Amino acid sequence: MVKTSLYDQANRYGAEPGGGAPTKAKITFVDSHGQARTVEGETGSTVMETARRNDIPEIPAECGGACACATCHVYVDEAWVEKVGKPSQMEEDMLDFAFDVKPNSRLSCQITVRPELDGLVVTTPSQQG
Amino acid sequence: MSETIETDALIVGAGPAGLFAVFELGLLDIRAHVIDILPRAGGQCSELYPEKPIYDIPGHPLVTGQGLTDNLLEQIKPFNPTFHFNEMVETLTPTGTPEQPSFEVTTDAGTKFKAKVVFVAAGGGSFQPKKPPIAGIEAYENKSVFYAVRRMEDFRDRDVVIVGGGDSALDWTLNLQPIAKSLTLVHRRDQFRAAPHSVNALQELIAAKKVDFRLGQVTAIEGADGELSSVTIRGNDNVDTVVSAHRMMPFFGLTMKLGPVADWGLNLNENLVPVDTEKFETNHPGIFAIGDINTYPGKLKLILCGFHEGALAAQKAHRYIFPDKKLLFQYTTSSTNLQKKLGV
Ligand SMILES: Cc1cc2nc3c(=O)[nH]c(=O)nc-3n(C[C@H](O)[C@H](O)[C@H](O)COP(=O)(O)OP(=O)(O)OC[C@H]3O[C@@H](n4cnc5c(N)ncnc54)[C@H](O)[C@@H]3O)c2cc1C
Ligand code: FES
Numbered sequence: 001m002v003k004t005s006l007y008d009q010a011n012r013y014g015a016e017p018g019g020g021a022p023t024k025a026k027i028t029f030v031d032s033h034g035q036a037r038t039v040e041g042e043t044g045s046t047v048m049e050t051a052r053r054n055d056i057p058e059i060p061a062e063c064g065g066a067c068a069c070a071t072c073h074v075y076v077d078e079a080w081v082e083k084v085g086k087p088s089q090m091e092e093d094m095l096d097f098a099f100d101v102k103p104n105s106r107l108s109c110q111i112t113v114r115p116e117l118d119g120l121v122v123t124t125p126s127q128q129g
Numbered sequence: 130m131s132e133t134i135e136t137d138a139l140i141v142g143a144g145p146a147g148l149f150a151v152f153e154l155g156l157l158d159i160r161a162h163v164i165d166i167l168p169r170a171g172g173q174c175s176e177l178y179p180e181k182p183i184y185d186i187p188g189h190p191l192v193t194g195q196g197l198t199d200n201l202l203e204q205i206k207p208f209n210p211t212f213h214f215n216e217m218v219e220t221l222t223p224t225g226t227p228e229q230p231s232f233e234v235t236t237d238a239g240t241k242f243k244a245k246v247v248f249v250a251a252g253g254g255s256f257q258p259k260k261p262p263i264a265g266i267e268a269y270e271n272k273s274v275f276y277a278v279r280r281m282e283d284f285r286d287r288d289v290v291i292v293g294g295g296d297s298a299l300d301w302t303l304n305l306q307p308i309a310k311s312l313t314l315v316h317r318r319d320q321f322r323a324a325p326h327s328v329n330a331l332q333e334l335i336a337a338k339k340v341d342f343r344l345g346q347v348t349a350i351e352g353a354d355g356e357l358s359s360v361t362i363r364g365n366d367n368v369d370t371v372v373s374a375h376r377m378m379p380f381f382g383l384t385m386k387l388g389p390v391a392d393w394g395l396n397l398n399e400n401l402v403p404v405d406t407e408k409f410e411t412n413h414p415g416i417f418a419i420g421d422i423n424t425y426p427g428k429l430k431l432i433l434c435g436f437h438e439g440a441l442a443a444q445k446a447h448r449y450i451f452p453d454k455k456l457l458f459q460y461t462t463s464s465t466n467l468q469k470k471l472g473v
Pocket of ligand 2: 061108110
């Protein structure tokens with residue numbers, strides 16, 4: 001699916017890791033057909049940005065991480081739900097605009113990559129927009 | 130069918146690029162009509178991040194998305210553009226010659242335009258309602274499944290199901306409840322992100338059993354020939370309930386789709402319209418593309434780039450519209466002529 005991507009300049013507006021050399025954390029994205037792709041995310045950036053930089057499908061992230069579009073929706077693997085944590089009020093509100101929201105739903109632009117998330121597994125829904 | 134509206138310039142898209150183009154065209158005595166599928170001006174700035182700060186608008190250390198939109202609207206006021214909101218440009222047909230271009234443009238609301246030049250300022254595409262992943266929903270769209278209300282009467286004495294918990298979902302629940310036979314509101318949680326007075330009004334209706342509120346989501350729909358008869362609601366407790374429904378309205382916000390721009394005979398490069406960097410003209414003489422929708426070597430999808438592009442495109446537009454007039458380069462600071470146009 002070719003989608004107009006607003007955010008080819010994610011670096012320009014996206015949160016960049018502040019201070020010091022960033023460390024890496026492995027993140028596995030499982031798409032809606034079950035195919036898994038494991039990539040390295042820099043701590044301090046977001047899971048959405050990691051997806052975009054690595055051409056992960058099914059995360060159009062139309063608003064570029066502004067928590068304003070809900071097209072970066074992912075399901076956090078049950079084993080990681082606790083470590084990843086709960087969405088903020090603003091994210092909960094935005095999740096109203098995602099489809100098929102489950103208790104382990106998160107917006108990936110609101111998950112910051114941290115060393116303790118090394119090994120994180122998330123699944124993308126079949127439809128975002 | 131309405132009569133044809135004639136204009137010098139027609140601008141597709143009321144985002145920052147389209148709005149500032151009104152200004153640059155106006156300085157050159159070119160009148161513009163502006164069309165946007167959204168109900169208001171501002172494009173991404175007002176739709177996606179109205180409250181967020183922008184730090185890289187020259188001369189504005191900080192301005193919010195809505196603030197920038199309001200300022201642009203103020204700035205272009207002297208040129209009195211005519212806005213056509215809630216309309217999507219569907220067709221764009223060249224009728225002139227390369228030297229003297231002319232275009233016929235139609236919208237999904239049936240409005241017809243005749244324009245000498247067209248500025249495509251369509252950004253990331255038109256904002257369109259998100260369609261929920263319910264099998265077979267296409268067959269019901271615009272017959273019994275609606276993403277916007279065009280005619281309230283379509284809902285009178287019907288069993289209506291509304292899905293969502295934002296302002297649109299609540300507004301239409303409140304508006305349609307008095308005329309519907311029954312109204313069921315389906316939302317994934319019992320909190321609503323909407324104006325407090327709407328939430329209060331809704332809660333009163335729920336308490337009075339005038340609105341049937343269900344926690345969960347619609348997972349299937351049933352009916353025939355585009356007419357709904359019932360919907361299946363999967364509760365948050367995973368129990369399915371079938372509810373009678375003649376009309377359904379899902380409200381999941383908007384998404385950007387390139388949309389009809391793809392059908393106008395313009396060259397496309399990964400959903401973007403290639404232009405030259407002297408006039409920002411497309412492969413079709415008289416059709417310009419400015420802002421996020423265009424592409425050229427070194428393109429940056431920045432608001433300030435869209436402003437620059439509009440200024441240069443307007444120069445070429447002037448040559449098409451006033452082939453015999455010489456274009457004088459003038460400053461707004463010192464030209465009494467420009468100041469007269471600006472009414473200052
Ligand atoms: C969260 C976020 C933050 C950003 N921050 C910055 C920043 O700090 N600095 C910066 O410079 N840029 C920023 N941007 C990018 C900036 O918003 C865009 O570059 C800008 O909005 C592009 O303006 P535009 O007028 O080209 O298009 P848009 O703003 O996308 O507007 C296009 C309009 O055209 C309409 N349209 C399209 N097709 C049709 C049709 N067929 N019929 C009718 N209407 C149609 C659409 O509905 C839309 O309203 C940001 C973007 C986002 C999402
Ligand atoms: S990218 Fe838009 S909400 Fe996450």
